[in-house]
Amino acid sequence: MTMKAAVLDGIDQLRLKDVAVPEPGPGEVLLKVEANTICGTDLRIISGAKTAGVRPGVVLGHEFAGRIAAVGDGVDAPVGAQATCSIVVACLKCDTCLAGREHLCRDLKLFGYEIDGGLAEYLLVPKVAMDHGNLIVVDRELPATTLALAEPVSCCLNGARQVAVQPGDSVVVLGTGPIGLLHVALAKKAGATTIIAAGRPARLEPAERLGATHATAATGDALTREIAAITGKGADAVIVAVGDLTLANQALQLAAIGGRVNYFAGFPKGSSAPVDVNLIHYKELVVTGGSNARRADVAQAVRLLSTGLDVTSVVTHQFPLSDLDTAVAAVRERAGLKVAVLP
Numbered sequence: 179m180t181m182k183a184a185v186l187d188g189i190d191q192l193r194l195k196d197v198a199v200p201e202p203g204p205g206e207v208l209l210k211v212e213a214n215t216i217c218g219t220d221l222r223i224i225s226g227a228k229t230a231g232v233r234p235g236v237v238l239g240h241e242f243a244g245r246i247a248a249v250g251d252g253v254d255a256p257v258g259a260q261a262t263c264s265i266v267v268a269c270l271k272c273d274t275c276l277a278g279r280e281h282l283c284r285d286l287k288l289f290g291y292e293i294d295g296g297l298a299e300y301l302l303v304p305k306v307a308m309d310h311g312n313l314i315v316v317d318r319e320l321p322a323t324t325l326a327l328a329e330p331v332s333c334c335l336n337g338a339r340q341v342a343v344q345p346g347d348s349v350v351v352l353g354t355g356p357i358g359l360l361h362v363a364l365a366k367k368a369g370a371t372t373i374i375a376a377g378r379p380a381r382l383e384p385a386e387r388l389g390a391t392h393a394t395a396a397t398g399d400a401l402t403r404e405i406a407a408i409t410g411k412g413a414d415a416v417i418v419a420v421g422d423l424t425l426a427n428q429a430l431q432l433a434a435i436g437g438r439v440n441y442f443a444g445f446p447k448g449s450s451a452p453v454d455v456n457l458i459h460y461k462e463l464v465v466t467g468g469s470n471a472r473r474a475d476v477a478q479a480v481r482l483l484s485t486g487l488d489v490t491s492v493v494t495h496q497f498p499l500s501d502l503d504t505a506v507a508a509v510r511e512r513a514g515l516k517v518a519v520l521p
């Protein structure tokens with residue numbers, strides 16, 4: 179049996195191909211993919227801007243939801259059940275894994291980078307991922323395009339944990355792409371009472387819909403003044419959700435004394451930005467980062483999505499897998515928010 183799959187043969191060579199449907203061996207599971215959302219990272223993988231851990235010939239796609247189509251020997255999983263997967267397959271043995279940061283494992287393998295991903299009709303969950311408990315079977319069914327968001331939500335949870343938003347906090351989210359909007363929704367869920375989203379004019383209304391109490395297209399000094407006026411003392415938490423170097427120092431300026439700043443977005447490889455380190459020194463800021471997510475974060479993301487974290491509106495476009503090029507172009511042109519491909 180063959181299937182359609184989006185295979186990355188090389189830089190700018192993402193092709194829809196007919197490939198063999200994988201056969202689940204002992205301990206493995208075959209998922210029938212129902213949705214795969216595309217993110218900015220996929221574009222960076224396609225263009226060659228991101229190469230670490232990417233295997234030529236891989237099936238792209240790391241935000242997917244599906245249904246168990248077949249199981250190999252020794253697997254006790256219900257065929258037909260809706261499921262997704264933690265995409266991080268860590269060694270669970272290195273110092274980083276043992277310190278509780280499996281998502282930064284020194285021998286990390288990711289679905290959609292090294293392991294064939296979700297832009298295909300079927301996806302094989304290999305034995306190592308099954309043994310590690312990466313497969314998550316959902317208790318309560320969700321729209322496939324919503325379940326696919328468990329991956330980006332899990333990454334945001336990892337970042338959000340580091341700024342630990344408390345009820346009553348003021349939170350600034352810089353950047354209103356899908357990731358910024360998910361951070362807005364999580365800040366609301368955590369009980370923040372002031373949530374300021376700063377980004378492009380077209381994204382202000384979506385930001386308000388997801389929970390921003392203030393949405394602004396202001397930038398630079400005007401943005402700093404606006405946030406100072408709203409918060410009075412500066413923000414308890416600032417999340418940088420877009421890899422814009424001009425925000426590196428501004429994020430520190432926006433934080434209150436004792437505030438927490440999270441550089442969640444990846445910045446262009448090799449880039450640097452000047453920061454006034456005295457802002458960290460005198461305000462005693464806590465500065466953190468964030469990359470990928472643990473298996474437990476994905477499980478928590480699925481729980482949140484199943485129990486009322488409503489981010490469905492983030493997915494604005496849907497295309498069949500046969501329209502792969504159109505779907506990728508829609509992400510590139512930022513036609514909407516999140517683009518989903520339905521195999």
Ligand SMILES: [Zn+2]
Binds near residue numbers: 217219240241329
């Ligand atoms: Zn992604």
Ligand SMILES: [Zn+2]
Binds near residue numbers: 275276284285
């Ligand atoms: Zn490891």
